[in-house]
Amino acid sequence: MHLQRTKSGAILRYGSMVQEIETDWDSLINHENLAEYLPTLLKDEPKAQSFSKSASPTEILPPIGTQEVWAAGVTYYRSRSARIEESQDAGGGTFYDRVYNAERPELFFKSSAWRVRGSGGTIRIRKDAKWSVPEPELALCVNAKGKIIGYTIGNDVSSRDIEGENPLYLPQAKCYDGSCALGPALYVTEDALAPGTGIELKITRRGEVVFQGDTTVSQMRRTPEELVEFLFRETSFPTGCILLTGTGVIPPDEFTLASGDVVDIVIEPIGRLSSTVE
Numbered sequence: 001m002h003l004q005r006t007k008s009g010a011i012l013r014y015g016s017m018v019q020e021i022e023t024d025w026d027s028l029i030n031h032e033n034l035a036e037y038l039p040t041l042l043k044d045e046p047k048a049q050s051f052s053k054s055a056s057p058t059e060i061l062p063p064i065g066t067q068e069v070w071a072a073g074v075t076y077y078r079s080r081s082a083r084i085e086e087s088q089d090a091g092g093g094t095f096y097d098r099v100y101n102a103e104r105p106e107l108f109f110k111s112s113a114w115r116v117r118g119s120g121g122t123i124r125i126r127k128d129a130k131w132s133v134p135e136p137e138l139a140l141c142v143n144a145k146g147k148i149i150g151y152t153i154g155n156d157v158s159s160r161d162i163e164g165e166n167p168l169y170l171p172q173a174k175c176y177d178g179s180c181a182l183g184p185a186l187y188v189t190e191d192a193l194a195p196g197t198g199i200e201l202k203i204t205r206r207g208e209v210v211f212q213g214d215t216t217v218s219q220m221r222r223t224p225e226e227l228v229e230f231l232f233r234e235t236s237f238p239t240g241c242i243l244l245t246g247t248g249v250i251p252p253d254e255f256t257l258a259s260g261d262v263v264d265i266v267i268e269p270i271g272r273l274s275s276t277v278e
Contacts, residue, residue: 001014001035001038001039001187001188001189002014002185002186002188002271003028003029003038003063003150003185003186003188004060004063004184004185005025005062005063005064005065005186006059006060006061007059007061008020009021009022009023009024009025010023010025010028011060012038012041012042014038014042019041019042024065025064025065026065026066026067026239029065029141029143029150029186029240030143030144030239030240034143034149034150034188035149035188035189035190038188060118060119060120060183060184061118062116062117062118062119062183063141063152063182063183063185063186064182065113065239066113066239067113067237067239067240067242068109068111068112068113068237068241068242069110069112069116069139069154069180069182069241069242069243069244070108070109070110070231070241070242070243070244071107071108071137071154071156071174071243071246072105072106072107072227072243072244072246073099073106073107073108073246074099074100074106074246075105075220075221075222075227075246075248076215076220076221076246076247077221077248104230105222105226105230107227107230107231108171108174109171109175110156110174110175110179110180111175111180115177115179115180116180116181116182117178117180117181117182117275118182118183119181119182119184119271119273119274119275120183120274121181121275121276122275122276122278123155123178123179123181123263123275123276123278124157124176124177124179124277125157125256125257125258125259125278126159126162126172126176128162129159129161129162129173131159131161131256132157132158132159132160132257133157133158133250133251133255133256134155134156134157134201134203134257134263134265134275135157135158135249135250136153136154136155136200136201136247136265136267137153137154137155137156137199137244137245137246137247138151138153138154138193138197138199138224138244138245138267139151139152139153139154139182139242139243139244139245140224140227140228140242140243140244140245141186141240141242142228142231142232142237142240142241142242142243143240144236144237144238144239144240146228146229146232148224148225148228149188149240150186150187150188150189151186151187151189151270152182152183152185152186152187152242152270153182153183153184153265153267153270153272153273154180154182154242154244154273155180155181155263155265155273155275156174156179156180156244156247157178157181158173158174158179159172159174160173178278181273182242183271183273184270184271184274185270187269187271192224193217194217195216195217195218196218197216197217198214198267198268199214199248199249199265199266200212200214200264200265200266200267201213201214201264201265202263202264202266203251203257203261203262203264204261204262205258205260205261210261211252211255213249213250213251214249215248215249219248220246220248224243224245227243227245228243257277258277259277259278260277261276262274262275262276262277263275263276263277
């Protein structure tokens with residue numbers, strides 16, 4: 001099942017059926033047994049309308065209400081290696097090697113809901129950064145009780161030169177207007193995603209593909225449940241949260257995003273998150 005957020009509520013897609021729901025997003029995702037509840041909404045109107053006619057792309061909002069967005073770092077070996085390389089001159093390289101192997105994961109605040117951009121929208125790179133990259137990530141939607149109720153796609157746009165200059169600059173490298181995109185929908189399921197689930201990144205510049213790469217969920221060192229457990233240990237989320245699970249696809253060191261670039265991230269069965277750099 002897929003949920004897309006709209007100004008008046010949500011659009012539910014379940015197989016060939018599509019239903020518009022007038023509801024509060026926060027209340028909906030915190031509904032008891034959401035995966036069981038959603039199919040019952042289709043029974044009220046068996047003549048569900050075509051998805052293509054139910055809402056225009058401009059009416060689709062990122063799948064987030066008042067939730068905070070948090071992120072996990074160094075969950076893939078490729079991310080560990082990249083962050084060691086970028087921070088060598090600052091003497092912070094060993095931090096990332098140690099956290100990759102540690103019991104406690106790296107968790108950090110990424111974005112308030114109002115800063116998040118949706119699929120088909122724009123993302124930004126900092127004007128005071130010289131080395132910016134997208135980070136394609138599986139995003140967990142977690143309810144207020146700490147239960148994973150679904151998945152979406154996240155783009156954790158990052159300024160690698162700022163972070164590499166000093167690990168203490170991480171918030172400036174990660175948290176700014178337009179640095180987080182989510183979408184295109186919330187994939188609601190009670191089942192964990194298969195280990196072979198692919199995460200694909202493609203960056204297009206003036207119609208030409210300048211980078212593409214992929215990884216799988218199986219390459220994550222930590223499980224989604226482990227990350228959520230650590231996040232909820234001493235922190236409450238009254239309406240739930242979104243947790244980005246780290247990236248395993250990183251462009252080469254000589255690459256940096258530029259205005260006009262189109263970033264596409266695909267995770268099946270969630271869909272495609274597409275963003276254009278302002």
